[in-house]
Amino acid sequence: MSCLHYTGEKLKGLADAAQNYHTVLEENRKLYNEVQDLKGNIRVYCRIRPFLRGQNKKQTTIEYIGENGEIVVANPSKQGKESHKLFKFNKVFGPTSTQEEVFLDTQPLIRSVLDGYNVCIFAYGQTGSGKTYTMSGPSIVSKEDWGVNYRALNDLFHISQSRKSAFIYEVGVQMVEIYNEQVRDLLSSDGSQKRYPSFTYFYLLFATKKYIKQILLHYCSNSIRNFISFNLHTLGILTSSQPNGLAVPDASMHPVKSTTDVLELMQIGQANRAVGATALNERSSRSHSVLTVHIRGTELETGAALRGSLHLVDLAGSERVDRSEVTGDRLREAQHINKSLSALGDVIFALAQKSAHVPYRNSKLTQVLQSSLGGQAKTLMFVQLNPDIDSYSETVSTLKFAERVSGVELGAARSNKEGRDVRELMEQVASLKDTIAKKDEEIERLQLLKDLRNVYPGINGEKRNTSSLRHGSSSPSKHSVGGTSQRGRRLSGGKGSGLTDRTPSDQDNCSEYSDKHSDAGSQQSIDDFRHHKEFFHQSKLAVVDPNRKVTGEDELLGFGDADSEERLSDISDGGLSMGTETDGSIGSVVEFTLFPEGSKSVEGPEKSKAPTKIPRPPVKLQGKATAPRLLSSSSKDPKLSTGPKKVITGSSSAAKSSKRWQ
Numbered sequence: 049m050s051c052l053h054y055t056g057e058k059l060k061g062l063a064d065a066a067q068n069y070h071t072v073l074e075e076n077r078k079l080y081n082e083v084q085d086l087k088g089n090i091r092v093y094c095r096i097r098p099f100l101r102g103q104n105k106k107q108t109t110i111e112y113i114g115e116n117g118e119i120v121v122a123n124p125s126k127q128g129k130e131s132h133k134l135f136k137f138n139k140v141f142g143p144t145s146t147q148e149e150v151f152l153d154t155q156p157l158i159r160s161v162l163d164g165y166n167v168c169i170f171a172y173g174q175t176g177s178g179k180t181y182t183m184s185g186p187s188i189v190s191k192e193d194w195g196v197n198y199r200a201l202n203d204l205f206h207i208s209q210s211r212k213s214a215f216i217y218e219v220g221v222q223m224v225e226i227y228n229e230q231v232r233d234l235l236s237s238d239g240s241q242k243r244y245p246s247f248t249y250f251y252l253l254f255a256t257k258k259y260i261k262q263i264l265l266h267y268c269s270n271s272i273r274n275f276i277s278f279n280l281h282t283l284g285i286l287t288s289s290q291p292n293g294l295a296v297p298d299a300s301m302h303p304v305k306s307t308t309d310v311l312e313l314m315q316i317g318q319a320n321r322a323v324g325a326t327a328l329n330e331r332s333s334r335s336h337s338v339l340t341v342h343i344r345g346t347e348l349e350t351g352a353a354l355r356g357s358l359h360l361v362d363l364a365g366s367e368r369v370d371r372s373e374v375t376g377d378r379l380r381e382a383q384h385i386n387k388s389l390s391a392l393g394d395v396i397f398a399l400a401q402k403s404a405h406v407p408y409r410n411s412k413l414t415q416v417l418q419s420s421l422g423g424q425a426k427t428l429m430f431v432q433l434n435p436d437i438d439s440y441s442e443t444v445s446t447l448k449f450a451e452r453v454s455g456v457e458l459g460a461a462r463s464n465k466e467g468r469d470v471r472e473l474m475e476q477v478a479s480l481k482d483t484i485a486k487k488d489e490e491i492e493r494l495q496l497l498k499d500l501r502n503v504y505p506g507i508n509g510e511k512r513n514t515s516s517l518r519h520g521s522s523s524p525s526k527h528s529v530g531g532t533s534q535r536g537r538r539l540s541g542g543k544g545s546g547l548t549d550r551t552p553s554d555q556d557n558c559s560e561y562s563d564k565h566s567d568a569g570s571q572q573s574i575d576d577f578r579h580h581k582e583f584f585h586q587s588k589l590a591v592v593d594p595n596r597k598v599t600g601e602d603e604l605l606g607f608g609d610a611d612s613e614e615r616l617s618d619i620s621d622g623g624l625s626m627g628t629e630t631d632g633s634i635g636s637v638v639e640f641t642l643f644p645e646g647s648k649s650v651e652g653p654e655k656s657k658a659p660t661k662i663p664r665p666p667v668k669l670q671g672k673a674t675a676p677r678l679l680s681s682s683s684k685d686p687k688l689s690t691g692p693k694k695v696i697t698g699s700s701s702a703a704k705s706s707k708r709w710q
């Protein structure tokens with residue numbers, strides 16, 4: 049009795065251990081997947097198609113399907129080690145797996161689209177292996193048959209509904225196919241539209257928006273362009289300039305509010321898909337189809353915006369050209385398909401090797417999928433297998449490709465979430481850039497005026513200066529303006545040969561005008577010269593003789609100008625490069641700095657006060673690291689070496705001009 053009891057206890061212990069073993073195994077699988085998520089691997093699920101009706105007597109090549117993603121394929125024509133090959137993926141779905149089971153493991157990815165991630169799910173495999181079955185399903189009549197596409201969208205709407213107290217989501221759908229390296233809109237307003245008049249509204253709406261947008265984008269400045277793009281986002285249209293934008297901006301975008309909307313659209317898309325016939329599959333799709341779902345969500349409490357996209361890709365068959373017994377058009381199609389699939393492989397392997405260059409541009413397919421294949425996306429590949437022994441070599445090459453893909457680490461995916469603060473800052477930056485662009489134009493104008501005033505010291509009023517400028521630019525005496533004329537040419541397209549081009553008569557003219565310069569202006573020059581002298585002395589790169597007597601010419605030839613130009617340029621550049629750190633004060637600094645001076649005479653006490661208005665920050669001396677480099681490089685010019693004053697004028701001015709205007 050006690051022996052029986054003992055055995056019973058032992059058996060119970062063993063049963064518990066077995067149960068624990070399975071629990072641990074399951075946990076391990078979860079942890080493995082989590083680690084993979086953290087590493088950002090492309091997930092690979094393998095799905096084996098069952099034999100079709102009439103194929104009962106066929107021999108299968110699938111030997112073993114493990115619970116942890118192992119699959120063994122057997123080659124009956126080989127002996128020993130070569131007769132079996134083992135591959136391992138995230139999961140393997142056998143021939144009896146249902147559409148629902150397959151989707152259950154895909155669902156977490158769909159959810160993450162609503163959290164602002166880019167997700168790409170694609171099906172890879174030879175013709176007839178079940179790619180379309182997995183992605184779309186055999187029919188949409190019965191929910192059980194629904195493939196990943198419909199289920200994913202259904203899920204998106206359900207989840208977005210369940211989150212509606214916290215989030216508002218807008219969903220837009222595009223569907224394109226890549227056929228013979230040409231991208232075609234499967235939902236465009238062609239014949240199919242007439243068959244589905246209920247979509248006329250959407251077509252018109254989006255066509256009109258796109259048209260207006262294009263006109264505006266063409267004529268508007270950068271900042272306005274940003275503003276338009278931003279506003280159109282809120283209406284459900286994204287641009288390719290955005291990290292999560294449209295890969296094919298010209299493809300029609302269709303706002304959808306329910307799964308029914310999507311089903312109708314996808315029916316149109318499927319009907320428009322290029323379908324041909326090959327020896328392998330009578331309804332073989334000879335194109336890649338890409339269904340893209342764009343999500344824009346706004347968190348009601350915080351105002352944070354997020355953008356997610358879901359690419360659902362049904363690739364064309366991956367079989368080798370020789371096997372599909374095709375010629376003519378079919379052969380060309382097969383070649384295009386193979387080329388684009390190998391480009392996909394190249395991209396994935398470049399990512400795997402962390403190459404600096406990822407060859408996205410080698411095919412339309414990789415261009416379209418670029419945002420979903422990079423480091424920020426979550427990618428899932430279904431590897432579809434035909435179990436038929438006749439397909440053994442195709443099966444092995446498909447599995448080898450998939451095995452390499454499964455080892456690719458993309459890096460942890462990142463969500464496209466923008467807090468309200470970030471968005472407001474972006475708006476602010478856009479408007480500041482606009483302001484700065486205007487100020488830059490103003491600086492250019494003022495610079496020309498200043499140069500003219502240097503040449504014609506008697507000119508005071510802004511109006512007079514402007515008219516002088518106009519006359520100057522058209523009159524034969526233009527060259528006598530020297531630096532002014534040169535700078536003007538440089539700013540307007542860089543065709544001028546620089547200040548060193550000045551003829552002796554130009555220089556003479558400059559000297560002549562410099563003699564007429566005011567004392568106040570000279571005083572300012574001297575201050576600036578002292579500042580420069582100190583700096584050049586420190587840098588040991590200056591080509592200027594620091595003991596040289598300062599004259600009015602120094603000011604004319606650039607000390608005062610270079611400095612003020614530098615300051616203005618620094619303000620301008622600083623504003624542009626500050627990005628989100630920029631605040632409204634930059635604009636006002638520019639305004640304060642420019643306009644009072646620009647509209648006043650060069651002569652008089654105002655000018656000498658100018659530097660106190662724009663206090664030279666202590667970091668400025670260090671920040672001038674570029675100046676010595678430019679000076680020294682300019683000094684190599686033999687023309688410049690004729691006189692130190694020209695060196696300073698030319699280099700400093702040129703340096704600043706190129707910095708600011710290029």
Ligand SMILES: Nc1ncnc2c1ncn2[C@@H]1O[C@H](COP(=O)(O)OP(=O)(O)OP(=O)(O)O)[C@@H](O)[C@H]1O
Pocket residue numbers: 096097098100143173174175176177178179180181182186329331332333363364365366432
């Ligand atoms: N899991 C499955 N269960 C039942 N039937 C399937 C399954 N997978 C595929 N089939 C059937 O196999 C046939 C070929 O499948 P499908 O058209 O999806 O292949 P495909 O890889 O998309 O081919 P192509 O490359 O030509 O697009 C279809 O009749 C489909 O219904």
